[in-house]
Every structure is written in structure tokens, then in C-alpha cells.
Amino acid sequence: MFSYSVFKRVSQKTKQFVRYKHRPDHWSILRKKIHPIDKALNHMDDFYKQVFNEKWLRIRKAMLGKQKYVAVINNFGDDTEAMQSLELTGALNMRTLFSLEQGYIKEEKLKNMNNKAMDKILRLDEELEQKIQNKIEKEANESAAQEKPTASDFSLASSLEKAKFDTRRLIDIKDPLSTEALHEFLPATEIKGREDFIPESNHYKMYDPETHFSVKMEKEYDLPFPDHLNIYCYERDNKSDFDSPKRGCTDVFNYYLMDGGSILPILALDLRPGNRFLDMCSAPGGKSLLALQTFFPDVVVSNDSSLSRLNRVRSVYSQFLYDFQEKWVKTGKIRLTNRDGRIISEEEYDRILVDVPCTTDRHSLHENENNIFKPSRIKERLNLPELQKELLVNALKLVERGGIVVYSTCSLSPIQNDGVVHVALKQIWEETNMEFVVKDLSPALLQTRSVFEIAGKGLLRYGHLVLPKPSQNYGPTYFCKLQKIK
Numbered sequence: 001m002f003s004y005s006v007f008k009r010v011s012q013k014t015k016q017f018v019r020y021k022h023r024p025d026h027w028s029i030l031r032k033k034i035h036p037i038d039k040a041l042n043h044m045d046d047f048y049k050q051v052f053n054e055k056w057l058r059i060r061k062a063m064l065g066k067q068k069y070v071a072v073i074n075n076f077g078d079d080t081e082a083m084q085s086l087e088l089t090g091a092l093n094m095r096t097l098f099s100l101e102q103g104y105i106k107e108e109k110l111k112n113m114n115n116k117a118m119d120k121i122l123r124l125d126e127e128l129e130q131k132i133q134n135k136i137e138k139e140a141n142e143s144a145a146q147e148k149p150t151a152s153d154f155s156l157a158s159s160l161e162k163a164k165f166d167t168r169r170l171i172d173i174k175d176p177l178s179t180e181a182l183h184e185f186l187p188a189t190e191i192k193g194r195e196d197f198i199p200e201s202n203h204y205k206m207y208d209p210e211t212h213f214s215v216k217m218e219k220e221y222d223l224p225f226p227d228h229l230n231i232y233c234y235e236r237d238n239k240s241d242f243d244s245p246k247r248g249c250t251d252v253f254n255y256y257l258m259d260g261g262s263i264l265p266i267l268a269l270d271l272r273p274g275n276r277f278l279d280m281c282s283a284p285g286g287k288s289l290l291a292l293q294t295f296f297p298d299v300v301v302s303n304d305s306s307l308s309r310l311n312r313v314r315s316v317y318s319q320f321l322y323d324f325q326e327k328w329v330k331t332g333k334i335r336l337t338n339r340d341g342r343i344i345s346e347e348e349y350d351r352i353l354v355d356v357p358c359t360t361d362r363h364s365l366h367e368n369e370n371n372i373f374k375p376s377r378i379k380e381r382l383n384l385p386e387l388q389k390e391l392l393v394n395a396l397k398l399v400e401r402g403g404i405v406v407y408s409t410c411s412l413s414p415i416q417n418d419g420v421v422h423v424a425l426k427q428i429w430e431e432t433n434m435e436f437v438v439k440d441l442s443p444a445l446l447q448t449r450s451v452f453e454i455a456g457k458g459l460l461r462y463g464h465l466v467l468p469k470p471s472q473n474y475g476p477t478y479f480c481k482l483q484k485i486k
Contacts, residue, residue: 037371040359044361048413051459062468062470069258070232072229072231072263072290076321076322077250078254092234094451097450098447216436216438218438236471252320259410262410264445278352279291280391281341283304284312310337349400354395361411385420388409389427396424396434401485408477434484435484436482437482438480438481442454453469463478463481
């Protein structure tokens with residue numbers, strides 16, 4: 001379509017066309033403009049396609065689609081009525097789903113154990129039958145070969161044929177346990193038959209303290225779901241939306257809507273009665289509210305470095321907790337603090353959530369407003385990993401011995417996720433005497449498989465990642481659980 005043109009009289013004899021441009025807010029101008037959401041998509045296509053390979057197209061489709069939410073029942077409102085109304089719409093209690101999945105997992109393990117035991121019995125039976133057959137054949141051959149001894153039977157060659165050898169010195173390349181006998185000999189740089197064997201000296205180079213550090217990993221087989229925590233979701237492929245929450249008799253809303261992946265960092269914290277809980281970067285406040293719904297923490301400290309974001313947390317509390325100021329703030333049950341999480345130092349906590357500022361991948365694909373991919377925020381975006389690392393390092397120093405820190409983001413970026421955890425642990429190892437164990441929750445997260453798709457461990461070393469998918473569009477959510485042991 002051509003822009004509107006008019007004739008302009010230049011003189012009495014000549015006329016020329018003058019083309020007037022559209023206004024900056026005209027649809028044709030806006031369509032050609034490269035927006036922050038376009039830059040975000042280009043960045044993710046270039047970066048994440050290399051990370052997730054063929055899975056990226058499915059993840060991309062989900063992230064560009066409609067996000068799904070879960071409903072966290074507010075125990076300080078009309079909770080029973082809210083649960084009944086949600087169940088009438090077909091919503092399911094997530095705790096029930098996890099419990100059912102645990103039962104299925106136990107049945108699968110029992111079945112696998114029985115199958116393995118039967119396979120072992122059959123294999124041993126076959127081996128025994130083969131040994132008996134070999135023994136029969138050997139005895140028959142020896143009987144047929146028996147003859148009167150001759151002079152050659154007493155020769156040196158004949159004696160060597162019948163001599164017994166020390167088989168401990170033989171190396172069986174098919175049996176890795178046979179290499180245990182190597183300690184009886186002088187160090188060697190090459191083993192005959194195993195020319196690709198790596199000399200021990202080369203192994204020590206891999207553990208050079210200047211380039212590597214020890215990270216303890218420990219599997220966890222349970223993901224506790226507090227009895228008082230009720231979270232509702234819709235089954236896979238059910239794209240129903242929850243209605244907006246309503247106020248009840250106490251004038252607070254009956255449930256809180258949030259991304260389903262966001263509940264897993266709180267469950268990973270394994271909150272216990274009497275805990276002192278710090279939500280280091282708490283805005284908008286959903287995870288702090290979720291922690292309160294367990295009834296476990298004695299104190300919840302909701303901190304944020306931005307006063308405007310902290311006011312959002314205050315607003316959430318006011319909408320979901322009756323007598324918020326009198327009952328919660330003045331009694332010290334809830335503390336709202338406006339501090340830089342990197343310099344908090346005056347007290348220790350049992351549980352710390354470090355839900356750091358990140359590229360917020362899903363938001364960056366849908367909203368131009370306040371988008372981290374805006375040209376004016378390039379420096380801020382590039383500095384994110386350093387900020388994230390500093391926040392996590394300080395949390396690791398703050399948490400008391402035996403306490404738990406959970407680091408989380410809403411990004412797919414391996415740099416902001418496992419990368420930050422790695423450099424933070426390295427700094428702690430270099431600068432302090434503290435020791436941490438990284439909890440591998442893979443076995444425990446099997447119970448969530450009917451609700452979430454968790455990325456395979458081949459993509460991650462330390463943490464876990466909820467992958468968005470069209471049938472259950474939660475996430476992305478990354479989380480890593482670390483426990484202080486010294």
C-alpha cells in the first residue's frame with residue numbers, strides 16, 4: 001500500500017509529488033519495527049536450539065502458546081469451599097496425583113526386581129549346564145588320550161606344558177576387577193593388550209586443584225508434600241483455565257494462581273516446623289505465600305532490593321492474609337525487608353530461596369514492556385550471571401549448618417542455571433572452609449511425571465529443569481537444592 005501523496009505547487013509552471021510518511025504509531029510502521037520480543041525469540045532460536053536439539057521446536061511452541069497455572073488454596077480463606085468448587089470443574093489435587101504416582105513407581109520397581117531375579121536364575125542355570133557339559137567332554141578327552149609314558153614326557157617342554165602358572169598377574173581386559181592386582185607391581189606406563197589404557201599420572205592431572213574442585217552429590221528419593229498444602233491443577237491436555245479467585249468471609253482471596261513449575265523450588269526446600277525462611281528475591285510474593293501455606297516456618301523474611309517490587313509482595317500478603325499488619329507483621333511472623341541480597345549478613349537461616357532475577361524467558365517472548373531484551377537493558381542482561389552468582393554465594397554463606405538453599409530461575413539458559421551453581425560452588429570452595437552437598441532429586445521427581453516434564457540428567461549436572469510442553473504448559477523453571485554440611 002502506498003502512502004497518501006499530494007501535489008505541491010512549486011511554481012506556476014511545474015508541479016511535483018511529495019510523499020508524506022505515516023505516523024510512528026501506524027500499524028505499517030509498527031509491523032516493520034524489531035521489538036524486544038523479536039530479539040528474544042531470535043536469541044533463543046540461536047542459543048537453545050544448540051542446547052535442546054530436536055526438543056527445541058516443541059519447547060518453543062509451548063512457550064509461544066498460552067501458559068498454564070495451578071491454584072494454591074489459601075488456608076486463611078474459605079479453603080474447604082474453594083477445594084470443593086475446583087473439584088467440580090475437574091481440577092485435581094496435586095498431592096493426590098503425586099501419591100498415586102509413588103504407588104505406581106513402587107509397583108514398577110517390584111516388577112523390575114522380580115524380572116531381574118528371574119533373569120539371573122535362568123542365566124546361572126545355563127552356566128551350570130554348560131560347565132557340566134564341558135566337564136564331561138574334558139573327562140572323555142583325557143581318558144582317550146591316556147597312553148604309556150615315553151621319554152619325551154619327561155623333557156623340559158613336557159614339564160612346562162603341565163606346570164601351574166600364577167594367574168594373578170594376568171590382566172583380563174574384559175574384567176575391570178582384574179586390574180586391582182596391579183598394585184603388586186611397579187608402576188607401568190603401558191599394559192600389553194590395553195594400549196589405550198590411561199597412565200595413572202594422567203588421571204591425577206584431571207584433579208589439579210587449580211582447575212577442579214570436589215562437588216559432593218547425593219540422591220534423594222522423596223519430595224515431601226506438606227499435609228496442609230493443597231494445590232490444584234488440570235490433567236494433561238486439559239486446557240481449562242481457572243476462574244479468577246474470589247474473596248470469602250474473611251475478605252481474602254480463596255486461592256492464588258501461579259505457574260505450576262514454581263511450586264517445585266518450595267517443595268525442594270523441605271520446610272520443617274520452626275524453620276526461619278528467607279526469600280532473598282521475593283517479588284512478586286507467590287513463593288513466600290506458598291511457604292506460609294505449609295504452616296511450618298516460624299518466621300518468613302520476604303526481601304527484595306527494589307522497593308516497588310517489595311510493595312507488590314506487600315499487596316499479595318494483604319490480599320491473602322487477613323489482619324496482615326496486626327497479626328503477621330507486628331508479631332514478627334512476616335518481615336518485609338528492602339535490602340540487596342548480596343550484602344545481607346547479620347543472621348542465619350534454616351532455609352533460603354534464591355529465586356534470582358533472570359531473562360524470564362516466557363515473559364520475554366510475550367511482553368515488550370519491561371523486557372530484558374530491550375536495547376536499554378543490554379548491559380543489565382549481560383551482567384545477570386554475575387549478579388546471580390553473587391546472590392547464591394551470599395545465601396550459601398548465610399544458611400546455617402544442616403540448612404538448605406534452593407537456587408531457582410525461570411530460564412532455560414544453562415549459563416544462568418547450572419553454570420551459576422558451578423561458579424558459586426567453586427568460589428565457596430576457594431574462599432571458605434564450608435562444605436555443601438548437591439541433592440540429586442531425580443529419583444524423587446519421578447512422582448511428578450504425570451504433571452511435569454523434567455529434563456533428563458544428560459542436559460544438567462546439578463539441578464533440574466521443568467520443560468514447557470503444549471500438553472502441560474508449565475515452566476520453564478530451574479531449581480537446584482544444596483545442603484550445608486560444614
